[in-house]
Amino acid sequence: MNTNSTKELAIQISDLTVAYEETAVLWDIDVSVPVGTIMGIIGPNGSGKTTLIKAIMGIVEPSAGSVRVFGRPFREQRRRVGYVPQRTSVDWDFPTTVFDVVLMGTYGSLGWFRRPGPAERDAAHMALERVGMQDYLKRQISELSGGQQQRCFLARALVQEADIYLMDEPFQGVDARTEHAIVEILREMRSRGKTVIVVHHDLQTVERYFDLITMLNVRVVAQGPVAEVFTEENLRRTYGGRVELGRV
Amino acid sequence: MSLIPSIILIAVTTAAACAVPGVFLVLRRMSMVAEGVSHAVFPGLVIALVILGAFRSPLLVVGPAVLGLFLVFAVQAMNRTRLFAGDAPLGVVFPALFSIGVIIVSRRFSGVPLSENTVLAGDINYAALTQLHLGATAIGPRAFYVMLVILVVNMAFTVLFFKELKLTTFDPDHASSVGFGSSRLYYLFMATVSITIVGAFEAVGAVLVVGLLVAPAASAFLLSKRLESMLLLSVLFAVLSALIGFWIAYYLDAATSGTMAMMTGVIFLLTLAFAPRRGLLSKLRIRARRRITFAEQLLVMHLIHHVDGERVTPACSRDGVRQHVRWEPKFAEKVIRQGLEHGYIMEADDGLIPTMSGRMLCSEALLYKDDVCECGIVRGGLEKHEYEQH
Numbered sequence: 161m162n163t164n165s166t167k168e169l170a171i172q173i174s175d176l177t178v179a180y181e182e183t184a185v186l187w188d189i190d191v192s193v194p195v196g197t198i199m200g201i202i203g204p205n206g207s208g209k210t211t212l213i214k215a216i217m218g219i220v221e222p223s224a225g226s227v228r229v230f231g232r233p234f235r236e237q238r239r240r241v242g243y244v245p246q247r248t249s250v251d252w253d254f255p256t257t258v259f260d261v262v263l264m265g266t267y268g269s270l271g272w273f274r275r276p277g278p279a280e281r282d283a284a285h286m287a288l289e290r291v292g293m294q295d296y297l298k299r300q301i302s303e304l305s306g307g308q309q310q311r312c313f314l315a316r317a318l319v320q321e322a323d324i325y326l327m328d329e330p331f332q333g334v335d336a337r338t339e340h341a342i343v344e345i346l347r348e349m350r351s352r353g354k355t356v357i358v359v360h361h362d363l364q365t366v367e368r369y370f371d372l373i374t375m376l377n378v379r380v381v382a383q384g385p386v387a388e389v390f391t392e393e394n395l396r397r398t399y400g401g402r403v404e405l406g407r408v
Numbered sequence: 409m410s411l412i413p414s415i416i417l418i419a420v421t422t423a424a425a426c427a428v429p430g431v432f433l434v435l436r437r438m439s440m441v442a443e444g445v446s447h448a449v450f451p452g453l454v455i456a457l458v459i460l461g462a463f464r465s466p467l468l469v470v471g472p473a474v475l476g477l478f479l480v481f482a483v484q485a486m487n488r489t490r491l492f493a494g495d496a497p498l499g500v501v502f503p504a505l506f507s508i509g510v511i512i513v514s515r516r517f518s519g520v521p522l523s524e525n526t527v528l529a530g531d532i533n534y535a536a537l538t539q540l541h542l543g544a545t546a547i548g549p550r551a552f553y554v555m556l557v558i559l560v561v562n563m564a565f566t567v568l569f570f571k572e573l574k575l576t577t578f579d580p581d582h583a584s585s586v587g588f589g590s591s592r593l594y595y596l597f598m599a600t601v602s603i604t605i606v607g608a609f610e611a612v613g614a615v616l617v618v619g620l621l622v623a624p625a626a627s628a629f630l631l632s633k634r635l636e637s638m639l640l641l642s643v644l645f646a647v648l649s650a651l652i653g654f655w656i657a658y659y660l661d662a663a664t665s666g667t668m669a670m671m672t673g674v675i676f677l678l679t680l681a682f683a684p685r686r687g688l689l690s691k692l693r694i695r696a697r698r699r700i701t702f703a704e705q706l707l708v709m710h711l712i713h714h715v716d717g718e719r720v721t722p723a724c725s726r727d728g729v730r731q732h733v734r735w736e737p738k739f740a741e742k743v744i745r746q747g748l749e750h751g752y753i754m755e756a757d758d759g760l761i762p763t764m765s766g767r768m769l770c771s772e773a774l775l776y777k778d779d780v781c782e783c784g785i786v787r788g789g790l791e792k793h794e795y796e797q798h
């Protein structure tokens with residue numbers, strides 16, 4: 161872990177404000193993520209965690225502020241960012257197979273009109289193997305368990321061979337084995353110099369999984385190395401009175 | 409060209425032309441929008457007729473399509489403000505527009521060649537009468553050629569943008585993150601939908617348009633594992649509905665468009681009932697099986713507690729089980745029988761005992777976080793039984 165401020169920044173968010181119809185859901189956010197770290201984002205429901213992830217990628221337009229990815233606007237760095245949306249954000253009854261979903265990870269580099277070829281298919285096979293889903297290629301996605309859906313989504317992001325991965329609640333509703341497998345992949349990514357940002361909801365695993373943590377509730381309540389900022393005091397400021405519930 | 413082949417040509421091309429974009433409308437849960445547009449284009453069509461006074465102008469398709477499109481976006485903008493909930497704007501605005509069209513027509517405003525009846529139920533027979541002429545020979549109904557062009561446009565659009573349509577429909581956020589901002593493609597798609605509706609509206613009427621856009625795609629959805637097969641099945645169901653509908657209407661001397669619309673509904677109900685995995689019957693079967701499996705887990709849990717803990721023989725007898733787990737005697741009998749058959753439990757001298765595979769069945773139930781709730785029930789249930797015993 162390295163929190164040295166002179167180190168190159170994978171993501172730098174400055175003065176970011178996002179509003180939906182004149183209601184601010186993110187207010188004056190400053191967050192810096194150094195290369196090669198795993199950062200967790202925690203905060204109560206509706207605190208703007210998903211919105212922050214989306215704002216980094218320009219999926220929602222900020223009202224103010226800027227986001228830099230390796231020092232440049234996101235639009236110029238798309239290929240270097242892989243996104244794993246919240247599993248529940250899509251309709252898993254959509255008529256498609258596991259392999260097809262993973263192949264979608266290659267569409268970005270293909271651009272408009274070009275179809276995936278053998279190289280893309282190989283990449284998809286390899287990504288599926290990495291998440292241990294190679295036996296489910298032809299499965300319809302509606303026949304997957306929660307954990308398998310999450311692995312499928314992760315594989316789709318892995319195909320992109322990105323340098324930064326943004327994951328929205330990847331551990332939500334998955335079995336213990338999948339959680340373990342995902343954590344292993346995160347650590348392996350870090351060892352290869354990748355940067356990972358994970359929206360997280362289980363306070364008990366924060367200390368084990370993350371190097372850095374951002375505690376969010378519309379504003380950034382605290383951020384920094386887990387050992388320094390993940391304190392009872394900051395938890396109370398983030399979650400209000402509900403903190404005891406999470407820390408049993 | 410004579411009437412019957414003309415009608416069949418119009419029906420088949422219209423059905424196929426609607427069935428293709430219908431797939432994406434259904435997948436995006438936009439069936440209401442389809443209905444909305446088909447209502448909204450109507451006043452546009454009537455006004456265009458009043459102004460142009462004749463059927464031949466291509467403006468007759470473009471004008472109403474643009475109006476329909478404009479209204480869809482107006483309503484979506486309204487939705488985004490969250491001043492109204494969900495479909496409310498569609499529900500209010502579109503019928504109002506539609507009735508404006510009906511009023512204009514019913515007052516026989518400057519001799520518009522439409523009647524209220526034609527507009528609602530459609531009059532494919534009338535469309536079949538308007539033949540296109542090449543020199544002196546009739547070369548087929550005009551509506552057929554209009555719909556053929558629209559069909560080709562829709563198919564070309566779908567093939568050309570297949571990858572992009574799939575991506576943006578399945579996961580718009582992810583699509584946007586990799587550079588396929590969905591709005592441009594979406595406008596283009598809605599434009600093809602509007603043009604399809606206007607063309608089909610004139611040929612077959614409002615009721616059948618909505619039927620052809622939504623029902624065949626919804627039926628195909630229930631049967632398809634892949635998007636490609638959903639598209640093919642959707643076209644197949646639409647064409648079948650049109651042909652069978654025509655045949656029934658012909659023999660019963662019923663309204664042609666109305667009978668075709670009914671057939672799209674019949675096919676949908678049949679697939680809804682009998683589709684192998686997503687059909688209602690198969691869902692009921694799956695639920696019944698799950699209920700048994702859960703009951704078997706409950707039974708094994710119960711037995712494990714009594715075999716491993718201090719042994720209370722009566723609790724493990726068939727009667728004991730029935731009392732402790734509180735099932736209907738018949739259901740208890742069934743669960744025990746199934747448990748024995750599956751090898752989760754076996755019969756010993758002093759009652760039932762859990763087997764190794766039974767124990768595995770239970771630990772499976774406890775493994776997954778997803779099932780925390782069910783496990784809670786299992787544990788809670790057992791604690792209660794133990795409590796009652798002591």
Ligand SMILES: Nc1ncnc2c1ncn2[C@@H]1O[C@H](COP(=O)(O)OP(=O)(O)O)[C@@H](O)[C@H]1O
Pocket residue numbers: 180185203204205206207208209210211212
């Ligand atoms: N598309 C949207 N339009 C309007 N409000 C939204 C939209 N998406 C999210 N919100 C609101 O923004 C707030 C933050 O949402 P979100 O970022 O999803 O929070 P989190 O992921 O932390 O639970 C919530 O109050 C939510 O209701």
Ligand SMILES: [Mg+2]
Pocket residue numbers: 209210211246328
């Ligand atoms: Mg969220």
